[in-house]
Amino acid sequence: MYNVKIETFEGPFDLLFHLIEKNEIDIKDIPIASVFEQYMEYLNAMQEMDLDIATEFILMAATLLEIKSSMLLPKAQPEGKQLELDDVDPREILVERLIEYKKYKVIANKLKTSNVYGLRFFKEEPEIKYIDKSLLLNYSADDLKKAYIKILKRSNSDVIPIKYAKDQFTVEDKIKEFLKNLIVTPIMKFSDFVFNRHKVEKVVSFMALLELIKLNKVVAEQKKIFGDIIIKKLKR
């Protein structure tokens, strides 16, 4: 079996370039048939490796195939007319785009070497003693909104800030509450304890319960999955 080393390609142009360089092909005279064959080998290998093949790769395969077939067709040469001029090489558009793309690929490599992001540090704010606090009023509440919306639009939508329960319910507090309640009602249902409480409070209560079990202060029993939890105070 033909063994193709799979690298990741930044799209069909990137793959085509790889093939052109590998075969030391003159970009202006691409042997479409053989390049098409190799291109398909890569695509098949990518498929076998379960790599997602983007539609762009398939589209390019279709383009190559189209060029290949149009090159096989005998050209209808009108009698006596000396070809050229209107006789466009079907590869021309592809080559133009490839050359255009290659320019940016070369530039990208140049940028890569001159990139000092993460190496060179600038300060982002003026020295504090030179910040004039009176200048602040230049912004309105509306500027705040605009700034925030701008951020939301450019950030990934899956980033949602967690609303923190700011130490509102703590395990420690809940343990105390449990112990206090258990003095009055030594056997109680968990559902009664958290009845009508905030979701976070329920979670914290459950954690407090686990802690109490660990501390051997209570035993808890649940007859069936999702059933209620019966809490019994342990006598010392």
Next chain:
Amino acid sequence: MDIDYIIESILFAAGRPVKINTLSNVLNVSADDVKESFYRLKDSYVSNNRGIDVVMIDDSLAMCSNEKYAEYIKKALGLDIKQGLSQAALEVLSIIAYNQPITRIDIEKIRGVKCEKAINTLLEFNLIKENGRVNAPGRAILYSTTDDFLKYFNLPSLKDLPPLDDVI
């Protein structure tokens, strides 16, 4: 000497005091070595009338500008700097305003970039304050806006922040 200039670069980039301990750990030298570097740097800055200076505050070192040139600095910054908060600071402030209380990590997740300096500036302006800690491992600091924030932005209360519903 190399270590002097590494310290110089760290103090510059920090833009705030850096603990001598931190420097000694990072450079793998003793705290005394760091202090010696500090004195050497300070000496060369002062004796040459350099534009920058270093100071020791408690157990930290910080870079600052030379007081001698304060008049020039004020003039230049007055002319050049767009007034008020930087865009970065404004963005961080807006995130805090709409999501308080919130941790630095979460702010950075939303903004996609570090924002320690902006937070320091906002604290300095008293537009935000530390407001407790997350009740979870790490106990990260939570930030909220202050009363001064409401005053500056002419808001009777946080409920009067421009609503976002119509845009998202």
Next chain:
Amino acid sequence: MDIDYIIESILFAAGRPVKINTLSNVLNVSADDVKESFYRLKDSYVSNNRGIDVVMIDDSLAMCSNEKYAEYIKKALGLDIKQGLSQAALEVLSIIAYNQPITRIDIEKIRGVKCEKAINTLLEFNLIKENGRVNAPGRAILYSTTDDFLKYFNLPSLKDLPPLDDVI
């Protein structure tokens, strides 16, 4: 020389690029004098492996740290910076740099492949920005490079990008 160190102090205190014109006004010297100061400062920083450096960006001067010490700075400040941009991001950035302002669709035409992710990364790094919309149906967003792009790619201005036609 005094003027060199006054400029040093201003660049330090500003915490952002300062226009050469501003410096020349404040110091009451010509813009060329300011530039000469800049080169003298840069020379002394670089030749001595100093922790700080100065760069010229778009008719402004800015102070920055010496790249050599980046690892120490990151450690000391607890920064966790992904240094490299992906090949995709660099390609998209190059295309934007030479064709700004440009829409996503047009970038994709040149690259032959989708580039939404790369664009988001570049926006996050503040290397590109949204710069208006196409005045046509669809009103696609136009992207341009930022000052940070110049800052972090060692370019005094966009004019200093290598000429595109010579690259192949």
